[in-house]
Amino acid sequence: MLEQALAAAAAVDEARLWRRLEAMARIGAIPGNGVNRAALSAEDVEARALLLSWADARGYALGVDAIGNLFLRRAGTEPAAPPVLTGSHMDSQPKGGRFDGIYGVLAGFEALEAMDAAGVRTRRPIEVVAWTNEEGGRFPPCTMGSMVFAGARPLADFVDVRDNAGTRLGDALAHTLTQTRVSAPAAEQREFRTPVAAYVEVHIEQGPLLEANARTIGIVTGIQGMRWFDVAVAGESAHAGTAPVSLRRDALREAVAMIAALGELTADPTDVTRFTVGRLLVTPNSPNTVPSHVLFSVDIRHPDPATIARLGDAVEATCRSQARACTVTVTPTLHDAPTAFDASIAGLIEAASAALDLPAMRLPSGASHDAMYLNRVCPTGMIFVPCERGVSHNEAENATPSDLAAGTRVLAAALVELANR
């Protein structure tokens, strides 16, 4: 470990990090200590403005790309060298917690501030990035900002996605970009797929392993595979009192049969497979009208490439097998094979943890993260810290100030090392 790396880690200010987390948690605060800060919402705009104001006060250069990803740059001695990136996202689930995503952004920011405090200079610039719409809770799919940045899908694929209220992503994005310009008139307009030397993301684990094993640092080995689908069932509305059941084209009854069949498809006695229908919209959604349309999401995950491929490939046929009088359209919206992170970055995180005397373990990620797409364009790794009982995507999500600071110290050390390579 470079001396500078340890100096940066030592300069991490637990209280300052916690204050910033608390300030962000007030934006979109909901009962139960949670946060509702949907991507491209008024709350997201407010969080962006606050982050940009902090970065501006520090003198970091600001950048924004066409999907709204924000870049905060701490200069390096070789300005033209591809930067080291760190960060995560600021959007939340509708009933989300105060740490998911935002911790990774603020830990990155704290790491830069710690380098300032320690007088550390690095060869490469280091940038904190806040990826747009990681959750996909408002506009599916998830990890959209990093996916587009990495060139995996074009932005054009997503501009017509609509939220539950019917708002187009393209319109919400345009509004957010306009407001971002107001907050940061001098921000540089960034292109997608700019060269990146390395990416390290820190995040709460969102699972129970670190807590159960009494470790402070998780060295993330990879991310399980994931398939997402939108299933649209189209029938015909009819009067609930007069239409004979045998003649109905009831989109909800058939959707219910499809979800039950998908549950059987994904049933797993080893409890490794994850199957979730998290979103379901009924039209016209009136008690005495037979539903004409149902749209529901399918999220299936598994760490084994063959298994996730087999399950994902069976979704459409499983839904079709339950369609009786309705028509069904199954649209894949996300297809992520299992990810294995870069071994050298994992080794660096392990070395930093050891140098800082923090108990660490290697573990996979059940959740997907922006690091998944960065892994396609540069050496990438992730650092996890414990969260209480593994609860996440829930207002009750919790983590301790000292664990959050510890993860930030490991991050700061790793960034300084990477930025001097």
Next chain:
Amino acid sequence: MLEQALAAAAAVDEARLWRRLEAMARIGAIPGNGVNRAALSAEDVEARALLLSWADARGYALGVDAIGNLFLRRAGTEPAAPPVLTGSHMDSQPKGGRFDGIYGVLAGFEALEAMDAAGVRTRRPIEVVAWTNEEGGRFPPCTMGSMVFAGARPLADFVDVRDNAGTRLGDALAHTLTQTRVSAPAAEQREFRTPVAAYVEVHIEQGPLLEANARTIGIVTGIQGMRWFDVAVAGESAHAGTAPVSLRRDALREAVAMIAALGELTADPTDVTRFTVGRLLVTPNSPNTVPSHVLFSVDIRHPDPATIARLGDAVEATCRSQARACTVTVTPTLHDAPTAFDASIAGLIEAASAALDLPAMRLPSGASHDAMYLNRVCPTGMIFVPCERGVSHNEAENATPSDLAAGTRVLAAALVELANR
């Protein structure tokens, strides 16, 4: 048949009725020739204002009660005699048709105008009533205005009902009443449960029997029994990637099992039982969060009192049998035993049809109507006219101008008879 009754019937103006129907169909018009005019919405307010302006121009006295039911009174020679009522509702399903409900209101209005044109005087006043929130599509349950008028349930039971957007019925009602005051400052404030001499409602059949039997007039014998429930399933939100399926409290997975079980409970080889889940709301409704809450409606109907009692009584246990890790709360929201309409009113409708040379038949109603609650407080009957293919609660709902006028003629004759008794 009184000569006056036939004179009023003869004065019914098919073109005027059709023009008024077209004017109302423009309020809340949606693609496919349908109407979305939710109870207590801006569109409902607009429809009320238009109806009140027509009545005011005719010199009919106006009245409104605390739930917003509107009363348009054509004077009788004995002003203190309890009036004969006719009418229906002006609200629609979210994807509703242009005749359901509004036809009954405008047919009643046309009948009064026909009496004016024919110079008919009646002993009793005759009132056209527009019942608030018959559909229950926005604020369940249905037939709310007539239910409260008839004293079956107090208004206080419903003020806290919320629509899918979270708006309280009490707030939407207060706004509607304020706007109604603006449209009709001189309207009399009416009490609930005022004496009514008789009630006759005309409506499109919403079923296929008249068309199939080539009859113009349906003499409605009664309405099948109906039970409504709200089923609330409460679990816990969790991360779709990390939470093991075995440990989840997934409100949607369990709701799906409940709906499937209710489908088995109500399965009926004779195709008489009607079972509908028309409304289902998921919280937080995000693809990668395990749903914490689901609320769904249950609508079960059957003409046989013992069968509807048995099925309705089994709903809660059937839902509970499928609750695994979630809690379930089953709330009955409507309980209507099968209705048998008054024999003398049915006889009067039959006689009027015969006198007017209109082919008629007796038939039951699969749909519920405000007449169901009026039947509890006065002799009540209903007149049906054919609708195309029996399609209703659907934008494609259709009926012919001549059938609609025929039903109005029978109504006008029946009203004059009843108002002279």
